[in-house]
Amino acid sequence: MRAIAAALILCLIPLGARGEGASAVDGASVYRERCAQCHEGGVARAPDAASLKRMSPTAVKLALTGGSMRTQGESLSAAEIDAVSRFVGGAETTATSAAAATCAKTAPPASDPFSTPHWNGWGVDLTQHRFQPAAMAGLAAADVPKLKLKWAFGLGEVTRANAQPTVVGDRLFLGSVNGRVYALDAKSGCVLWVFAADGPVRSAITIGIDTRSWTAYFGDQRANAYAVDALTGELRWKTHVEAHRAAMISGAPVLVDDTLYVPVSSLEEVIGANVTYSCCTFRGSIVALDARSGAQRWKTYTIAEEPQPVRKNEIGVELFGPSGAGVWNSPAVDRARAMLYLGTGDSYSDPPADTSDAILALRLENGALVWKQQMTPGDAFTVACGGSAPGKGNCPQAGGPDLDFGASPILVTLGNGKRALIAAQKSGVVHALDPENGAILWQRTIGRGGTLGGIQWGAAADERKVYVALSDIRIRRVSEGTPGAQPGFGTTFLLDPRVGGGLYALSLETGEVVWHTPHPGCGETPGCSPAQSAAVTAIPGVVFSGGLDGHLRAYDVGDGRIVWDVDTKGSYETVNGMTARGGSIDGPGPVVVGGMLYVSSGYAVFGGMPGNVLLAFSVGGS
DSSP: OHHHHTSOOOOOOOOOOOOTTOSOOOHHHHHHHHTHHHHTTTOTTOOOHHHHHTSOHHHHHHHHHTSTTHHHHTTSOHHHHHHHHHHHOOOOOOOOOGGGGBOSSOOOOOSSGGGSSOBOSSSSSTTOOOBOOHHHHOOOGGGGGGEEEEEEEEOTTOSOOOOOOEEETTEEEEOOTTSEEEEEETTTOOEEEEEEOSSOOOSOOEEEEETTEEEEEEEOTTSEEEEEETTTOOEEEEEEOOOSTTEEOOSOOEEETTEEEEEEEESHHHHTTSTTSOOOOOBOEEEEEETTTOOEEEEEESSOSOOEEEEEOTTOOEEEESOBOOOOSOOEEETTTTEEEEEOOOBSSSSOOTTTTEEEEEETTTOOEEEEEESSTTOBOOGGGGTSOTTSTTOOTTOBOOOOOOSOOEEEEOTTSOEEEEEEOTTSEEEEEOTTTOOEEEEEEOSOOOTTOSOOSOOEEOSSEEEEEOOOOOEEEEETTSTTOOTTSSEEEEEOTTSOOOEEEEETTTOOEEEEEOOOOOTTOTTOOOOOOSOOEEETTEEEEEOTTSEEEEEETTTOOEEEEEEOOEEEEOTTSSEEEEOOOOSSOOEEETTEEEEEEOOOOTTOOOOOEEEEEEETTO
């Protein structure tokens, strides 16, 4: 799903092994032979040449050797990786010096940090509302226009700031693409500790308190779940939750009493673009772990059947199915009914599963499936579908349309006392379901949807309305020599600055549109799009929405007026002694805690604007 959208997608065509000691590897040749098929072929989610040039060579190399594109990098020699990274990448970034920003003195932790302002995990609480009550927000609606930058923290060689911070007990916890997990002082940004995970960490971090003090729980893009001492950064346990080589954890784990529930997704949708790859065998899952030891209590696959051979592609490679239905989001928890609700992604291969593009309800105790509600039947997709006709290569016969649930379901209580489950989809449709049985209560279409369209990462809900941001990205193609094209590359794909975006407020009771505020406009800035793909955050009186144009805007919940607008693009001198850059805002939404607002800036999708900074705002900047 959208985790792939931020990845460096190199469709590497096997050409046979080359010697590690090759004296003069030509990066341009490697690119043309191994990468251009996707990057200049209009393949969905493959960053174009201009986007790659906004990445540093180090960042490209990280993606190919240890990051989200490690499986593609396995077929390249070290010399080829170095050469192609230098060819496609732009300028290097300055590395973070965490030691230079180490806190001089640490205040003792609160005895009960959850009694003080906090934002824990993805959606504040287990219902995934993304609504921060007044006492926890510490920020009145009237003060929002007075917000100014207080400090910035740079993430080094990272060129995708795609993790959402967690704030508990005046400590801020943040993952990064380079695998570092930071614990910062939430007021000043100084570093308390740094933990090195085995792979990129994009999931929000969940904090738990028990007799052993604080524990930070998170996952990485190598399908490892971690428990780390939240006060010292020392590892308590690590559990590999899925053996499939493409498996990853993108959604934040949720903690219920002494059980940690970990969602599992994968990159096989990308690997499947390679016609020589035997696609596809991954199945999404939820894994329940003992929070103290990391031992598995149960595991439920989103597709019950194991993949079986279904046909061969035109070069004779065996294809398998059903597969896919990864869980990209953080589940919602219903304590009253002891249930877990989650959204699934599309299928990767034929035959499409009847649990993909669906909302599933599982029992907390044992993971048993209670009900399912599929919203888009027959949806099977890999990145190969961007360059091959349906049924050709490793594109399934359905050929998409790739309409995942990337957003967490939201469990709400209606005015009549009944409850509903709000689920926003890449189709551009917002659904309201009965959590008892999955029956559809209402549906509202707000966009045209598509691979990068519709509702991407999440809505927010207060007592009466749900606030939904629209992506609906459109891509335009330009050839070398035309404005916006990247020199040295045959084709450049640019985000259309005229299409996409907007924020909607819908009635929780009926789904009727209460108000709609279009995007103010993007201009012709390279890499700019009006799409609003990032998760939405609300406090009493105000809702916040970030955009691919790099702006974070605050809207009046009553009528949708924009009451605050800050452009996060540009250069920042950070508290940890480096120059960092802001860019597109996507994926994680802003976090509001104790009178401060935190937002990651620089999550670039196809044609977007990369960056590597966490920004902290306060009233007056003090």
